[in-house]
Amino acid sequence: MQQGYSSNWHSRLKALGPGILLATAAIGGSHIVASTQAGALFGWQLAVLILLVNVLKYPFFRFGVEYSLHSGETLLEGYQKQGLGYLLSFVWLNLIAAVVNTAGVLLLTASLLQFFMPVQLSLTLLCLILLAVCLLILLAGQYKLLDKVSKWVMVLLTITTVAAAIIAFNKGPTAAADFVGPSPWQLMYLGFLVALMGWMPAPIEISAINSLWLKAKQQHTPVNTQDGLFDFNLGYWSTTALALVFLALGALVQYGSDQKVELAGAAYTNQFVSMYASTIGDWSKLLVALVAFLCMFGTTLTVLDGYARTINESFQLLGWQKAERKHSYNYWLLAQAASGMAVILFFKSALGPMLTFAMSLAFVTTPVFAWLNYRLMRGQQKHLMQPWIRLLSWLGLTFLFGFALLFIWWYLSK
Numbered sequence: 001m002q003q004g005y006s007s008n009w010h011s012r013l014k015a016l017g018p019g020i021l022l023a024t025a026a027i028g029g030s031h032i033v034a035s036t037q038a039g040a041l042f043g044w045q046l047a048v049l050i051l052l053v054n055v056l057k058y059p060f061f062r063f064g065v066e067y068s069l070h071s072g073e074t075l076l077e078g079y080q081k082q083g084l085g086y087l088l089s090f091v092w093l094n095l096i097a098a099v100v101n102t103a104g105v106l107l108l109t110a111s112l113l114q115f116f117m118p119v120q121l122s123l124t125l126l127c128l129i130l131l132a133v134c135l136l137i138l139l140a141g142q143y144k145l146l147d148k149v150s151k152w153v154m155v156l157l158t159i160t161t162v163a164a165a166i167i168a169f170n171k172g173p174t175a176a177a178d179f180v181g182p183s184p185w186q187l188m189y190l191g192f193l194v195a196l197m198g199w200m201p202a203p204i205e206i207s208a209i210n211s212l213w214l215k216a217k218q219q220h221t222p223v224n225t226q227d228g229l230f231d232f233n234l235g236y237w238s239t240t241a242l243a244l245v246f247l248a249l250g251a252l253v254q255y256g257s258d259q260k261v262e263l264a265g266a267a268y269t270n271q272f273v274s275m276y277a278s279t280i281g282d283w284s285k286l287l288v289a290l291v292a293f294l295c296m297f298g299t300t301l302t303v304l305d306g307y308a309r310t311i312n313e314s315f316q317l318l319g320w321q322k323a324e325r326k327h328s329y330n331y332w333l334l335a336q337a338a339s340g341m342a343v344i345l346f347f348k349s350a351l352g353p354m355l356t357f358a359m360s361l362a363f364v365t366t367p368v369f370a371w372l373n374y375r376l377m378r379g380q381q382k383h384l385m386q387p388w389i390r391l392l393s394w395l396g397l398t399f400l401f402g403f404a405l406l407f408i409w410w411y412l413s414k
Helices: 009-015 018-026 029-042 047-071 075-082 084-116 123-171 187-198 206-218 225-253 265-280 282-317 328-380 387-412
Strands: none
Touching: 009 225, 018 047, 018 123, 018 206, 018 225, 018 282, 029 187, 029 225, 029 265, 029 282, 047 075, 047 187, 047 206, 047 225, 047 328, 047 387, 075 084, 075 206, 075 282, 075 328, 084 123, 084 265, 084 282, 084 328, 123 225, 123 282, 123 328, 187 328, 187 387, 206 282, 225 265, 265 282, 282 328, 328 387
């Protein structure tokens, strides 16, 4: 809701939080895995696509922030007003994404933690240790502590990522000057492109999570529209810039090398760190591992918190859970964590295909939730939609629906 005070640098810095959490959630599988793989497989060819997808998805993430700032409601409350079917669709897709994404980010983070362990521990045990640390942070401080931790994670992540990129640029590309790689603009690579775009910069349901983080922020720090949009834009465009930096790391270090690029998430992160060390020097191994670990640890924290918040809020809005019930967020957080660990314990061998499925599902459902966010703003906040935002929205919807239909046709005709 619009606050009655002017915006200045002090108020903007105080408003920082939800947008930084958005960035921390986004810079995970889509960056350390998908963006870097894109550079490793195709060099710089997909840089334009990554930038384009971020630009075309921008209005729909922004609508979530604007709607919450002006109405004082979360996106989930807006979905409910649009119709029960919209909220139910979001809930069921969100439940699937919560379990699969929790398992995926935990496994990736644990695989990177191995680089810093003095003794060899199993991935399952490391997942349990990481989960315990994350739950301790979230249960002890909830939003306030998460807000502080995420800001430090983002600062360290940005410094280490840029440092790694500068080193790689100074070293020069691995590929020979006359090396010609494959073109990504072939139907055989459509599945990879869709997975890349599905989580770039993040699944569209993160816009609903972001509105809940904004609501939590406003409970102890008033945020006006200008400051809220500053926080969002800083977080959103930071993820875009870092996506291109990770693509550059893949293009400079792995593109054109003799070693086959692993496509499974955990195997790829280990391969990337090892290859980076062999290209630049063993001393860089810990630096790159630290970049990747910070990336995934921040994502794990925000995935656990964000999905637990949306599930808790959704069930309250649907009347399936009493709104005044104490500690309901904690119960959902623990249930989500347990479900994610169950997936790791029982389906670890198929986690790679599951992650690809989750990323592809995120892209196929993106047009639906993008349209819902646009419809919400057009109906209740129409006066706030500037002409350039409206034009960009229609371009985005055309692109997202068109690519989703192309992918469905390609998948069914295989």
